[in-house]
Every structure is written in structure tokens, then in C-alpha cells.
Amino acid sequence: MRLERRSDTPLALTLAAPVGAVALSLALAGILIAIAGAPVFEAYHRLFIGAFGSRLAITETLTRATPLILTGLAAAVAFRARLWNIGAEGQFYVGALAAAALGSEAGLQLPGYALIPALLVAAAVAGAVLLLVPLLMRLRFGVDEVVTTLLLNFVILLFVSMMIEGPLKDPLAFGWPQSVPVVADAMLPRLVARSRLHIGLPIGVGLAMLTWFVQSRTTFGLESRAAGLNPRAAAFAGVSLTRILISVACLSGGVAGLAGAIEVMGVKGYVTTDLSPSFGYTGIVVAMLAGLHPIGVIVTALFVATMFVGADGMSRALGVPSFIADVIVSLSLLTMLVALLLSNYRIRR
């Protein structure tokens, strides 16, 4: 028995892979729910109600999906060019910190219409620079960027902690370690009244579509895909790998930095060290489930957000630990990898 690569994968199979992977991980997580002593079908019903059962639930799920679209996009763009950016968590935090520092009373003194774009750009630059460091280490010294981006996440989180207990500490927070808040003008407009949903969602969706356009319709997109598929052939065809990787890193790190700023300016208003419930790492799952397709990222981010918001409801109603959402999401990454293999190869005897 051996595996043989399919010359082309039918669209139905491409779409069936994530659906099958998610179904399998929900079934496996069902075993854990049963062990926790809860009725499985009711638990999943509660999860669905928790995520979509009311106007508030729906807006909360969409609010949660917003940063995941962006971190998912960051991973998808990078992985497609085989740049293993596992540092979206750190890039998220430097973006958030940039927004808080420049958007506070003492920051940029700009009117609202100019302040918001300026802060978003600053956050994207911060995220991009943070990813350029490990990329340059790879290009100059041959250091695998997986480990360096992972290690930098810890460094950045400590840096955030240092800033919000030091220069950026909010003196009015009763000693609680949080950054100074951004001014009211820097807060993103609400999309739906009486909810937390903000214009970060259309920004994320728009960026995903833009990325799809760039990847499928421009020379840069073709070159970056070629660099990922076969770096040697791409180099032989005259593609400068260094230039492509630097552009991809700016895009990937930039989008992840943007996610941090948007979370600060759209939801929290300030930075804490628990601003991200590992949005950066979860973005990797979002990207893989989407088969690294930018438009797919929108759908899979919504799925992952559904699991997290819905699991809170399930946990309150039935006492199943809400960590079940993390289990479902991480399991679906592993099942997706197998599903991708099965859809790209056929088994021959």
C-alpha cells in the first residue's frame, strides 16, 4: 500500500477536508464531554445557543472572530511561502502596545479621522519589524525561524509586562497592571449599537479579500506561492527569495500587529498581559483549517470563535470545563492535516 499524489484535487474534496476534520474532532471531543458526565448532544446544542442563540451572542462571536481572521491571515500568508511565523502572538502584542502608547493622552495629538489610520499603520509596522528580526537571522545565520519566533513571544510578553508596570502604567487603575487607555477618538466605531462589535470585522474581511486578490492575481502572489512550493525552482526562474520572504514577513507580521491594535482600539481600550487568549497560536489552526486560503480564513475564524464563545455557554449550563473549546480546536488542526493528506493523495495498493 502506498500514497500517490493526485494530479489535481477536485473542489468537492478540497471543501470536504475541513468539514470532515471538524466533524471528527467534534466526535472525539464528544467522548471527553461524555466522560465529563454531560449529555453530548445537549452539550453541543448548548454550545450552538451560546454562540448564536441571541443578538448578544452573535455579536460576541463575531467580535471574537475579528482578531482570529487577522492572526489566521498572518499565518496563512507566511506558511504559503514556507515562512514559519509562529510569532503572531508576540506581533499581536507589539501592535497592541504601539496603539496604546501612541493613542493615549500623551501620544500622537491628532484629530480622530487621522489618529485611527496612524495608529493602525504604526501597529502594523511594529508587528512587521518584530518578524523581520527572526527572518534576518534565518537569512544571515541560517537559524530556523520557528524556534526564534516562539522564543520571542515570551520576550515580548515580558516586555509588555515591563511597560504596563513601568512607563505605560495607568496611574488610575488602582495599582492593577494595565496600560494607559487610548483616547476616545482612537476607539474604532461600533458596527452594531449596544454591542461590542466594531469596524475591525469589515477591516479583517477586507484585508482577507485583498490578500486573496494579491495572491491570485499579481506577480508578487505568484512568486510567493512559487517560493513556497519549490524554492530552488523559483530561484532558478529568477525569483529573488530574499525579497519575497521580506515582503511576506512584512505582510504577515503587519497583519498580526494590526490584530493587536484593533483588539485594543475596538474592544479593551488598553493593554494587559491577558489581552490575547492565545490569538496568535490559534491563528495557526485557523490558517491550516482554511487550507491557507485567505477567504477560507474568514470562515474558519468564525468556526473557531464559535467554539470559544459557545463553550463558555456550554460550561455555564452543564459544567463541562470550557477548555473543551481548546481541545476541539487543537484536535481539528491534527485531523485537518490528515484530511489534507487524504485529499491530496490517493491510496494505491
Added chain:
Amino acid sequence: MDMLHIFLSAGLWAAVLRIATPLIFGTLGALLSERAGVLHLGIEGIMTFGAMIGWLTVYHGGDLWIGLLAAAIGGGIFGLLHALLTVPLGLSQHVTGLGITLFASSLAYFIFRLSVPVSGTPPTIVAFQVLHIPVLSALPFLGEAVFSQTAPTYLAVLLALGLAYVLARTPLGLAIRIVGENPHAAEAQGLDPIAIRIGAVVAGSALMGMGGAFLTLSAFNSFFPTMVQGRGWVSIALVVFASWRPERALFGALLFALFDAYQLRLQQVVGKAVPYQLFLMIPYLMSIAALLVMARRARVPQALMQPFRRGER
């Protein structure tokens, strides 16, 4: 106590061995797996799971050694999953490893929350006590500095020396190394590269699980989420620093632990003049520095991250 006097205190050296122990276990585990050609980024999650399952076993009345064994078995099971996905199926070792880390740690948190109700103070167990060795522990200075550790620390040092011997001097070690350098040549020699790779990954993962369990069964006496704190990733960096050699891994782990133990004491000397977070960054920055220095010099196993498929070149 000034900056240099710290080195003269036996307490520092005792702390070095204690801090190094989980790194020794983790580095040996990652090294064994990589020597056979499989990058294992599941380490961070497996250490978390080992810490949880070892602690839970003891909390439910198990012996401390049974707890350590449970962590090894738990690690081995996740290792088997990683091995099956990356070796016979040939999936991306990077992404699979990260998936294992996310899965193992979220499962650990789920099981912990299910078995232990939420409370203000985490429940504790009676951890490993210092193992007094006759004569040696009574030596002046050395007794306190080196021979006042718990049993798993001695085990870690012995395992490092044992693995160095096995890899360098035994047929089994040679088989593992050939598979990591050139699996096709190994097959031509009548070895089964797939079986050897799976075995190395499972054994390495068991070591990672034990490294995690050291945290809850010896260094601390309770389990809390995110307690592994990147020790798995530091171990992956240490493997490169050690050029994939167990004896150097032991040295590397001790060197790292020395810096860590030193910065803890230095914090007390400099007080609040320097933010404590800067000191906490040191192990991660050192790992990156070690990679920078060693990446081009270290001898990477030639078939690392290359899936082996029979009859394909």
C-alpha cells in the same frame, strides 16, 4: 553579597542543578527524536501534560515514582501520535508538532479542571524530598552544592551520560544515527527506518513527559496552567547549542540554569533599580543567542525533517 560573591554560595550551585533538571530531560528527549530525523515541536505540550498527569497521579494517592512513570507513559502516547503522523504519513513536522503541543496542553488543562475543582489556592502534594547520599552529601560545600538534590535530578544526569554512551558506542545508537543521517542507507543495511524513527520519537517523548513532571513533583508541589513557561522551546534551542550530542546537552542545560539561578540572586542584589522582567527575558534571549552562534557550526542530522518513503529518493 555582591555580584561575584553569589558564585561562592553553595545554594547557587544547588539551584543550578534543580533548574537544569527539566531542561536536561527535555533536551535529551528532543535530541533523541531529532537524531533519528524527526523534529519534535510537541515538546512544550508534552511537558505540560507530563506535569499535569504526574501531579494528578500522586494527588490521587499514587507513589511519586508512579507519577513520574505516568508522565513518561503519557508523553510516550503523544509521542506515538506525533510519530505516526510524521513518519509513516510524512506530514509536516513543524505543523504536526505545534498541533501536538496545542492538543496536549489543552487536554492537560481540561483533565485538570475536570478532576480538581476551582479554588483560590491550588491543592498540593508532598513532593520528592532531598536524597541524602552517604559520605558525599556530608562533604563540605560540595555536599550542599551538588549532592543535595532530589532523586529525579540524579536520574536526569545519569540519563544524559547513558544516552551519550548508547548513541556513540552501541549498535542501537548507530542505527538511530544512520536513520537520522541517511534512512535509505539504513534500509540497505537491513534496518527499518520507520520503526526506528517511531521508537526514537516515543522514547524521546517519554523523557519530555518526565521533564514536565519534575516541575510538579519536585520543583513545585502543585500544577497550574502555563507553568512550563517555554522550557520546551528552550530545550529545542539547546539541542542545536549542543550540536545534537547528549553530553554537550547536559553541559548546555547546566550553563543555562547557571545564568537563570544567577539572575534570580542578582535581582535581590540590584533590587528595584532594574525591572525584574529584564532578568526573566535572559533565558529566552540566551536561547536565541545560542542559536545564532551555533546554527552554522552545529552538525545537523542530514535527514532531519525529511520524511522517508520506501522506494522514493
